[in-house]
Amino acid sequence: MAVVLAGHSYGKAENRVVRFQRDTPRHEIVDLNVTSTLRGDFADAYLTGDQSKVLPTDSQKNTIYSYAKEKGIASVEGYALDLARHFVDDVEPVTGARLDVDSYRWTRAVVDGAEHDHTWTRSGGEVRTAAVTVSGKGAAQEAFVVAGLKDLTVLKSTGSAFKGFLTDGYTTLEPTDDRVMATSLVAQWRYDEQALADGFAFDAAYDAVRAAFVGQFATLDSLALQQTLWHMGTAAIEAVPAVVEVRLAAPNKHHFLYDTARFGVENAGEVFHADDRPYGLITAVVARDDVPAAPLAWER
Numbered sequence: 001m002a003v004v005l006a007g008h009s010y011g012k013a014e015n016r017v018v019r020f021q022r023d024t025p026r027h028e029i030v031d032l033n034v035t036s037t038l039r040g041d042f043a044d045a046y047l048t049g050d051q052s053k054v055l056p057t058d059s060q061k062n063t064i065y066s067y068a069k070e071k072g073i074a075s076v077e078g079y080a081l082d083l084a085r086h087f088v089d090d091v092e093p094v095t096g097a098r099l100d101v102d103s104y105r106w107t108r109a110v111v112d113g114a115e116h117d118h119t120w121t122r123s124g125g126e127v128r129t130a131a132v133t134v135s136g137k138g139a140a141q142e143a144f145v146v147a148g149l150k151d152l153t154v155l156k157s158t159g160s161a162f163k164g165f166l167t168d169g170y171t172t173l174e175p176t177d178d179r180v181m182a183t184s185l186v187a188q189w190r191y192d193e194q195a196l197a198d199g200f201a202f203d204a205a206y207d208a209v210r211a212a213f214v215g216q217f218a219t220l221d222s223l224a225l226q227q228t229l230w231h232m233g234t235a236a237i238e239a240v241p242a243v244v245e246v247r248l249a250a251p252n253k254h255h256f257l258y259d260t261a262r263f264g265v266e267n268a269g270e271v272f273h274a275d276d277r278p279y280g281l282i283t284a285v286v287a288r289d290d291v292p293a294a295p296l297a298w299e300r
């Protein structure tokens with residue numbers, strides 16, 4: 001038996017980059033959490049301690065901050081592509097780079113009825129995400145762009161059923177035609193090569209996918225969260241031609257009708273106990289069948 005180094009990667013995690021645009025009196029803000037991950041043959045750094053091929057994570061951090069000014073952040077995905085291509089193209093031992101970016105939304109403060117030029121309030125829990133992977137040098141290079149969101153919390157007070165399910169000796173759940181449905185959606189979607197062209201409208205695509213998710217959640221008379229996810233993924237692919245694969249994870253944020261009959265009080269679906277755990281966790285991968293899978297796009 002021999003022990004081998006079976007895998008490795010390294011990078012700088014969670015660089016908190018806050019970039020302002022101050023060219024006019026009305027400033028703009030972009031607030032990011034950026035993680036770089038580099039791949040290549042860095043085995044010697046582990047096996048013998050030879051760091052001659054290792055670009056320090058400190059240098060990666062400096063590049064991440066400097067590119068926020070040098071290249072700008074016209075879109076988060078474009079900024080991540082610039083960084084990933086730089087690490088692979090310009091740093092000899094690097095053969096693959098992945099950039100993960102969380103993007104936090106700020107809303108302009110309203111002061112005396114008017115939007116303020118340089119003050120914002122941080123908006124809700126929802127976070128926009130991007131994961132860009134560049135692999136290989138020169139003509140053989142491949143690039144993948146995965147956009148996403150996490151913690152998009154949605155709730156509907158009717159239009160959701162769950163019935164006809166399998167039962168066994170442990171089943172106590174009552175079937176229902178009318179329940180509260182709520183989730184805190186985590187979604188990622190992969191774009192095809194259209195996203196690699198200059199000027200691809202990442203923000204418009206994001207807005208369209210998000211609107212497809214929320215629209216399906218609201219309008220589908222749901223028979224289960226599973227069915228809702230299928231419709232969400234399908235609607236996103238139909239809404240944006242560049243989207244080829246959607247991965248969804250949805251915790252079922254259970255709302256249980258509170259039993260007020262015990263006190264002689266009628267409760268016609270008006271008072272619920274919002275439970276936080278345990279929760280059902282439903283996932284789906286929805287994809288076009290004419291586009292090859294891209295496992296590298298998802299590899300962390």
Ligand SMILES: O=c1[nH]c(=O)c2[nH]c(=O)[nH]c2[nH]1
Binds near residue numbers: 225
């Ligand atoms: O939408 C649902 N899917 C399930 O699989 C499930 N299981 C359960 O107990 N409640 C629900 N709801």
